[in-house]
Amino acid sequence: MSQSSLLSKRVLDESSSDDDDDFIISAAQIVQSASLLQKKQGGSVPGRTYIYRNREEGHARLYQDYIDENPTYGPSLFRRRFRMNRPLFLRILKSVEEHDEYFQQSINAAHQLGLSCLQKVTAAFRMLTYGVPADATDEYVRIGESTSIQSLKKIVKAVIEIFGDEYLREPNENDIAKLFAIGKERGFPGMLGYKHKPTIILEAVASKDLYIWHAFFVLPGSLNDINVLHRSPLFSKLSNGEAPKVNYNINGHDYTMGYYLADGIYPSWATLVKTIPEPRGSKRTYFAKAQEAVRKDVERAFGVLQSERELDEGIVDPNERFDNGGGNVQPSHDHTTDLDEFIENHMKIRNKETHHQLQEDLVEYLWQHHPDMYT
Structure with a gap:
């Protein structure tokens, strides 16, 4: 018989009150339950076998x-x-x-x-x-x-x-200056990167150094390059007037928006420079060859990810970093810009005349300054 049971029996023998007996029995049971709980503390989880793993x-x-x-x-x-x-x-x-x-x-x-x-x-x-x-x-x-x-x-x-704060962010002014310098060395001043859609659910922008500056995941379905672009936040800050200010000149023409290289299916926007599908003449043929060659860099970036899955190295390589990091990429709940200003910026992005003028300027620039780079 347990110690708590003996205690209950002894108390019952010494008392004649039924109420006192019930109270004492209840107290003894509580003591016994608490004692059992204390013994379980420090043991393994019930149903789980302890394994000594060394x-x-x-x-x-x-x-x-x-x-x-x-x-x-x-x-x-x-x-x-x-x-x-x-x-x-x-x-x-x-x-x-x-x-x-x-x-x-x-x-x-x-x-x-x-x-x-x-x-x-x-x-x-x-x-x-x-x-x-x-x-x-x-x-x-x-x-x-x-x-x-x-x-x-x-x-x-x-x-x-x-x-x-250093790697999961949008490009700031210093980053854009570096990207412009890389683009100019390759014959494309004002270039920010290369727009690519490797699958039906991912739109991305990458640069030569394998940095992926923009990635937009959307639900699969009847989506293509065009309607993914319309859903993409790629140009949202530019439309809201929040993008870093840029200025560059090509062949005497001033430009205030950077651009991305893209293939022929994309619309003729001022922020997209496409190839020439059926070029005529030496200059246009050379431009098409150069544009397609430089655009291969984004495919190379995704080739690295797909073949070796080195996404972690692309994010935190200690030998490749950008100083003065910009703000984190996160949803903005701030008040939007004035509607008239938003519409004006939106129309500038989609300006076909600027698109064609920029393409013509780049054709001349490549031919005059880098005639042998892509031969």
């Missing part, structure tokens, strides 16, 4: 394989398996560990050393890299399924919070 050994093996000064697997295998070079990986590793205490190694309630930041980040990157389920990383990294999932969610949030 986390310390898992960390040591992972460190020796990839992080040590003389790792088992060299730089080429590291890049192949993590889809980025080791310095970039270590930069992300250090940044997330300093940013979120979740990635800092600690001692758990059982006085055992917890998972290291290296193990949590590696598990998350393996899922991103290979698309494997969460428990597929357990055997090598020594990390449970639920912890892998949590690590993945945490690192995605941390990367956005750490690198968002």
